[in-house]
Amino acid sequence: MRKINLWILAGVILLSASSYRLILMTNEDKAEPRIEQNAEAVPTFSQNIVTSGAYGQDVYELQGRLKYLGYYYGKIDSHFGPKTLGSVKWFQSEFGIQVDGVVGPKTKLKLYNATKDWRPTEPGPGQAAGGNSSSGTNTGGNSGNNGSSGNNSMGSTNSLGLTENEIKIMANAVYGEARGEPFEGQVAVAAVILNRVESPQFPNTPSGVIFQPGAFTAVADGQIYLEPNEQARKAVMQALDGWDPSGGCLYYFNPKTATSKWIWSRPQVKTIGQHIFCM
Incomplete structure (x- = not known):
């Protein structure tokens, strides 16, 4: 009788361990997927609304993505000038967005979704800023x-x-x-x-x-x-x-x-x- 009780106790312990392991696996499946550590870091827009006259990383990304699609032909200089404004309005017109030249959430989302394969190919704001006066290019x-x-x-x-x-x-x-x-x-x-x-x-x-x-x-x-x-x-x-x-x-x-x-x-x-x- 004592042996039977020991076997029953061992079975209960084994069953409890298996159940606990199953619960852990289920919780892991529900967790958010891990981001690959070696994924290439790509700039993404901030939450700021970007308008004519702005300067910086958002404008750099804006010009780069517009150029990737063929809507911008100027130099990527991180300055939101008239050329960039015209390109934004062109993009907005083609993608059914209100043509106001203001780069808000809707424009950013449309542009991001249309250029997911875009990668920076030119110097960023800090590097490009010093080159404008010497290049003399007709830029925004x-x-x-x-x-x-x-x-x-x-x-x-x-x-x-x-x-x-x-x-x-x-x-x-x-x-x-x-x-x-x-x-x-x-x-x-x-x-x-x-x-x-x-x-x-x-x-x-x-x-x-x-x-x-x-x-x-x-x-x-x-x-x-x-x-x-x-x-x-x-x-x-x-x-x-x-x-x-x-x-x-x-x-x-x-x-x-x-x-x-x-x-x-x-x-x-x-x-x-x-x-x-x-x-």
Whole structure:
């Protein structure tokens, strides 16, 4: 009888141990999955709302992700300037978000989900900040400063290394296309030409952009050969100094004279004078 009791006691102990082990395994299954220790660290947006004029890591990531998708063609300089603003509005328009240029939770989520494979390929904010003045590239960061003070540095830089002939043909285009427009509108036309030069969708020189078949009305009707005034040249130099009133646009049109249905389908950014500027 005593042996039987010992066997029963041993069985109860064994059964209790097995049950305890089963409970532990069940709890482990319910626990959150472990993050791989060797997973590559990728920047993710902070909770801050990012708006025009901002600078830092969020803008760096914003520009990088937009560039990954093909919505941003400028230098990743961590400055939320006009080019970045135009790119954000373009992205918002294409993804069905309110086109306000404000990078809030909805825009961040859409952008993150569309660029999960993105990885940083250029220096971050701390490294890029010192290179803006020497690079002289027509970037959003520069334009944010030059828009108000550019009149004091007229013709001081030629960031693209353009020849005098290229500057002259740009002035011809501005004069032929927008001589009746406000000065801001003339600078915007020059900026569109430069934006196209930087975009892989267009030729990589001002003359190539201007004389691309069907690109500009002034070329088609011969007004490109009119002698430009000093204001047209100043508009070109302002654009070269970084002022982009168009907000990074690649197209513009006069709604009173436009005959192309396609141009009306482009995401519109702003209106200056008689011209609507769009992406």
